[in-house]
Amino acid sequence: MSTISTDNLVVRYGAMAVLDGVNFLARAGEVTVIAGPNGSGKSTLVKAISGEVAASGAIIINSRALSAYKGWQLAAQRAVLAQETTVAFPFTVAEIVSLGITAGAMRVERPASMIELALQRVGLSGFGSRRVQTLSGGERQRVQLARVLCQIWEPVSAEGPRWLIMDEPVASLDIRHQIALMDLARDYAKAGGGVIAVMHDLNLSAMYGDHVVLMKSGRVAAAGGPAEVLRPETLADVFACPLHPNVAPSHGVFVLPQSTLVSPALAYAAE
Amino acid sequence: MAEMAFAAEDQTRRSRVTRPALPQVVIALLVLGVVVASGISLTAGASDASALAVAGHWLGLGEVNAIAPRDLLIVEQIRLPRVVMGLLVGAALAVSGVVMQGIFRNPLADPGLAGVSAGAGLGAAGMIVLGGSLALPAIRIFSYATLPAAAFLGGLLTTVILYGISTRLGRTSIATMLLAGIALGALSGAATGVLVYMADDKQLRDLTFWSMGSLGGATWPKIATMALVLAASLAALPFMARGLNALALGEAAAWHMGIPVERLKRTAIVIVAAMTGASVAVSGGIGFVGIVVPHILRLAIGPDHRFLLPASALLGGALLVLADSVARTVVAPAELPIGIITAIAGAPFFLWLLLRRRNVLDL
Numbered sequence: 001m002s003t004i005s006t007d008n009l010v011v012r013y014g015a016m017a018v019l020d021g022v023n024f025l026a027r028a029g030e031v032t033v034i035a036g037p038n039g040s041g042k043s044t045l046v047k048a049i050s051g052e053v054a055a056s057g058a059i060i061i062n063s064r065a066l067s068a069y070k071g072w073q074l075a076a077q078r079a080v081l082a083q084e085t086t087v088a089f090p091f092t093v094a095e096i097v098s099l100g101i102t103a104g105a106m107r108v109e110r111p112a113s114m115i116e117l118a119l120q121r122v123g124l125s126g127f128g129s130r131r132v133q134t135l136s137g138g139e140r141q142r143v144q145l146a147r148v149l150c151q152i153w154e155p156v157s158a159e160g161p162r163w164l165i166m167d168e169p170v171a172s173l174d175i176r177h178q179i180a181l182m183d184l185a186r187d188y189a190k191a192g193g194g195v196i197a198v199m200h201d202l203n204l205s206a207m208y209g210d211h212v213v214l215m216k217s218g219r220v221a222a223a224g225g226p227a228e229v230l231r232p233e234t235l236a237d238v239f240a241c242p243l244h245p246n247v248a249p250s251h252g253v254f255v256l257p258q259s260t261l262v263s264p265a266l267a268y269a270a271e
Numbered sequence: 272m273a274e275m276a277f278a279a280e281d282q283t284r285r286s287r288v289t290r291p292a293l294p295q296v297v298i299a300l301l302v303l304g305v306v307v308a309s310g311i312s313l314t315a316g317a318s319d320a321s322a323l324a325v326a327g328h329w330l331g332l333g334e335v336n337a338i339a340p341r342d343l344l345i346v347e348q349i350r351l352p353r354v355v356m357g358l359l360v361g362a363a364l365a366v367s368g369v370v371m372q373g374i375f376r377n378p379l380a381d382p383g384l385a386g387v388s389a390g391a392g393l394g395a396a397g398m399i400v401l402g403g404s405l406a407l408p409a410i411r412i413f414s415y416a417t418l419p420a421a422a423f424l425g426g427l428l429t430t431v432i433l434y435g436i437s438t439r440l441g442r443t444s445i446a447t448m449l450l451a452g453i454a455l456g457a458l459s460g461a462a463t464g465v466l467v468y469m470a471d472d473k474q475l476r477d478l479t480f481w482s483m484g485s486l487g488g489a490t491w492p493k494i495a496t497m498a499l500v501l502a503a504s505l506a507a508l509p510f511m512a513r514g515l516n517a518l519a520l521g522e523a524a525a526w527h528m529g530i531p532v533e534r535l536k537r538t539a540i541v542i543v544a545a546m547t548g549a550s551v552a553v554s555g556g557i558g559f560v561g562i563v564v565p566h567i568l569r570l571a572i573g574p575d576h577r578f579l580l581p582a583s584a585l586l587g588g589a590l591l592v593l594a595d596s597v598a599r600t601v602v603a604p605a606e607l608p609i610g611i612i613t614a615i616a617g618a619p620f621f622l623w624l625l626l627r628r629r630n631v632l633d634l
Binding site for chain 1: 513516523526528529531
């Protein structure tokens with residue numbers, strides 16, 4: 001089966017259960033969005049799936065238990081883009097991206113020309129010889145995206161679909177680059193790969209998520225298609241603030257936030 | 272797959288060449304540099320013994336009696352072991368600097384600054400003063416290895432404590448690391464002081480002689496011990512270079528790329544402790560090589576550990592041999608401890624480095 005799934009997943013930091021019995025499912029060919037308030041366990045879920053934190057309960061990647069993978073086998077099957085990656089030494093952009101090429105167990109010979117190809121794909125063509133430290137936050141994030149893409153270049157391998165796992169990937173990007181990154185992720189899923197993304201922006205979640213998982217207090221509060229999950233009652237329960245989901249004919253679901261005090265228009269009118 | 276829609280605009284920004292030299296060229300030049308530095312060191316000294324004549328003699332050139340036995344003795348028995356020892360110790364110090372900087376993810380990490388050398392020194396001093404009373408037969412048999420082994424244990428213990436204190440959840444605080452290094456160094460120094468106080472006259476002489484930091488005590492058995500440790504450590508490095516590169520992005524990112532991070536860190540810590548311990552045991556405290564050499568090379572060829580590690584070994588060896596030549600000649604016929612030379616050259620360099628990084632460092 002071409003899925004990543006968890007069964008009764010529990011992660012504890014000390015006595016506190018950050019994940020408390022999570023049953024999660026993501027299918028290859030889809031963009032699965034994980035959303036939810038701060039501290040709901042989104043990042044921890046992604047870390048558990050990436051094999052980064054110890055967890056009890058089952059994690060299955062492509063019908064095989066996570067624990068049955070060796071580190072390099074995992075690296076060949078999934079890549080992880082963090083919210084922010086700091087680089088310790090003055091590496092060039094090309095050197096960073098090339099780390100993705102040599103990651104994991106590469107059966108296929110990957111040419112060095114892939115570096116420039118990946119940089120082109122993230123809109124950083126010609127940046128290869130620049131030092132990473134001289135770039136802006138958004139550019140650095142796209143360099144990391146290029147590296148991650150090199151690691152799982154072909155969306156499907158002999159061992160099944162490859163997975164692009166992203167933890168708040170668009171946090172440092174402006175709106176245009178947010179859209180560009182999510183377009184790229186959607187393309188990856190359309191080509192047969194799997195995409196799992198932690199997102200804060202509910203509108204991007206609705207726009208790009210084929211499957212949305214809402215987390216609350218270490219559990220899954222709701223899961224399904226955007227229209228199914230992003231409903232007033234569910235959102236009010238999960239985020240504990242007034243949100244107004246709606247459907248635009250051209251757009252699908254969108255979510256409008258509202259001040260808890262009084263709407264801005266009314267505030268001006270009262271003066 | 273579609274490319275990001277904004278490629279065209281970004282292409283207008285000019286890329287700059289940031290690396291002045293090709294790593295392979297630099298490494299080739301450094302090999303030459305090692306040969307030249309060794310030649311200078313073999314020739315320089317209080318005696319005017321001609322290294323060229325001796326080299327000719329080795330190669331079977333020239334008249335059999337063209338060379339004075341005294342010159343042969345000086346070059347073969349005194350200067351040559353010293354040069355070889357200098358190359359080995361310099362390489363070990365520079366490479367331990369690179370490896371330590373790699374696992375701590377910080378260019379300011381250095382076995383000397385972080386108290387690892389002091390810990391190794393305590394181990395060595397402990398062996399000199401207390402080793403005799405242990406009266407283990409093994410100590411007599413492996414007398415050349417016991418001092419490095421004790422220094423290794425001291426260095427290993429210090430590195431493990433240092434890492435435990437300064438690294439939390441895969442993030443190393445450079446401020447904590449340097450401060451913990453000061454504390455550990457002071458503690459090791461105090462304990463060494465107690466040992467000096469306890470030592471009898473002969474041990475005191477050994478301690479003093481050893482702690483001055485000199486290549487003067489170079490003997491072939493010591494060289495063999497040092498060479499063994501260095502060879503074993505260097506042999507592990509090619510397998511670590513890619514891991515250290517990946518580790519520059521953080522431990523989580525390295526793990527995501529398939530690097531066995533915990534194993535890498537453990538191996539690196541053992542290697543740093545072994546090389547620092549062996550260096551300290553054979554030549555005392557020689558500072559700043561591990562911080563100056565990698566930094567110069569990162570500026571020249573970049574931080575890729577596949578090139579940085581071998582290049583550092585070569586430059587470290589060459590620089591230490593040159594420093595030793597200076598130490599032997601500036602106040603000839605007496606000589607300065609080499610640690611003084613490396614500190615005079617290295618400490619201002621380190622200050623300059625701090626000055627340059629002041630805004631980044633943010634202690």
